[in-house]
Amino acid sequence: MGLLVDGKWQDKWYDTDSSGGKFERSESKFRNWITADGSAGPSGEDGFAAESGRYHLYVSYACPWAHRALIFRSLKGLTDHIGLSVVHPEMLGDGWTFDTDYDGATGDRLFDLPFARDIYTRANPTFTGRVTVPILWDKQRETIVNNESAEIIRMLNSAFNDITGNTDDYWPQELRDAIAPVNDRIYDTLNNGVYKSGFATSQKAYDEAVHPLFDTLDWLEDRLSRNRYLMGDQITEADWRLFTTLVRFDKVYHTHFKCNRARITDYPNLWAYTRELYQWDGVAETVNFDHIVHHYYYSHDNINPNRIIPINPDPDFNAPHGRG
Numbered sequence: 507m508g509l510l511v512d513g514k515w516q517d518k519w520y521d522t523d524s525s526g527g528k529f530e531r532s533e534s535k536f537r538n539w540i541t542a543d544g545s546a547g548p549s550g551e552d553g554f555a556a557e558s559g560r561y562h563l564y565v566s567y568a569c570p571w572a573h574r575a576l577i578f579r580s581l582k583g584l585t586d587h588i589g590l591s592v593v594h595p596e597m598l599g600d601g602w603t604f605d606t607d608y609d610g611a612t613g614d615r616l617f618d619l620p621f622a623r624d625i626y627t628r629a630n631p632t633f634t635g636r637v638t639v640p641i642l643w644d645k646q647r648e649t650i651v652n653n654e655s656a657e658i659i660r661m662l663n664s665a666f667n668d669i670t671g672n673t674d675d676y677w678p679q680e681l682r683d684a685i686a687p688v689n690d691r692i693y694d695t696l697n698n699g700v701y702k703s704g705f706a707t708s709q710k711a712y713d714e715a716v717h718p719l720f721d722t723l724d725w726l727e728d729r730l731s732r733n734r735y736l737m738g739d740q741i742t743e744a745d746w747r748l749f750t751t752l753v754r755f756d757k758v759y760h761t762h763f764k765c766n767r768a769r770i771t772d773y774p775n776l777w778a779y780t781r782e783l784y785q786w787d788g789v790a791e792t793v794n795f796d797h798i799v800h801h802y803y804y805s806h807d808n809i810n811p812n813r814i815i816p817i818n819p820d821p822d823f824n825a826p827h828g829r830g
């Protein structure tokens with residue numbers, strides 16, 4: 507795992523020395539928006555109009571952030587309109603690679619480049635920053651549109667509606683104010699909380715992450731005992747953002763990231779809700795447990811230096827969920 511500095515690769519792990527052992531996530535750097543008519547979005551430049559076949563998504567099946575984008579590509583009927591490349595699950599000294607010697611790793615289907623970092627330097631030869639997935643690439647302008655999953659899912663939610671005819675709305679205007687604080691808490695204490703717990707290099711940093719994480723799971727269990735979805739009867743982006751963390755929890759975060767006060771299967775409502783979302787049309791195909799498990803246990807040699815992949819629980823995600 508490393509990063510680009512002025513376009514040159516440096517093999518460095520996250521620096522937690524300067525932050526008292528805390529993992530601090532960097533801001534994503536490409537922030538343009540695809541819109542229906544190509545007008546500028548909330549950030550970045552104009553000129554990225556929705557068109558079939560123009561954009562390409564680079565993901566890792568292992569990554570919960572990339573998984574959000576994969577889910578929206580599927581839910582919104584975009585699989586024939588936005589191409590896909592999947593990186594190799596092992597993220598080692600070269601970062602994400604396009605090696606293909608692993609089932610499901612497609613290689614770089616656009617340029618046949620060896621490394622994900624080459625996509626970043628193709629967009630900006632002097633790029634400085636982390637080489638993360640998801641990456642949404644524009645074949646026409648030869649650049650990265652956006653590499654922030656929270657924004658990519660909002661573009662996919664609406665920009666292509668005229669092309670696909672799919673008007674399902676996961677960020678409805680009338681719920682936006684209520685969704686924001688729910689997203690914030692789940693992001694901080696859970697989506698990112700598992701990383702803060704797992705990548706902590708001091709007891710204090712771990713304690714500060716893991717307790718709020720389980721407080722949030724308790725809060726969610728209660729909320730989902732009264733509501734089918736986080737915002738009530740309607741499924742929204744808040745649910746999909748939560749799902750990608752829940753689906754990884756028992757096999758990875760519980761053991762690898764030391765989030766082990768309980769498993770998701772110990773919470774009746776959260777577990778049934780996770781199964782309902784897993785069974786949603788088009789979603790199970792986006793979940794690749796082999797990449798998920800292999801990536802985490804194999805790639806973080808500061809946490810698991812011998813790369814032993816544990817046996818892991820194997821709960822039945824297809825069992826009837828009984829909700830609604």
Ligand SMILES: N[C@@H](CCC(=O)N[C@@H](CS)C(=O)NCC(=O)O)C(=O)O
Nearest residue numbers: 569570571636637638639653654655
């Ligand atoms: N804020 C970004 C985070 C993406 C991210 O951190 N992805 C991880 C994989 S789960 C990554 O590519 N990490 C590589 C690195 O940090 O060097 C988003 O939500 O899109």
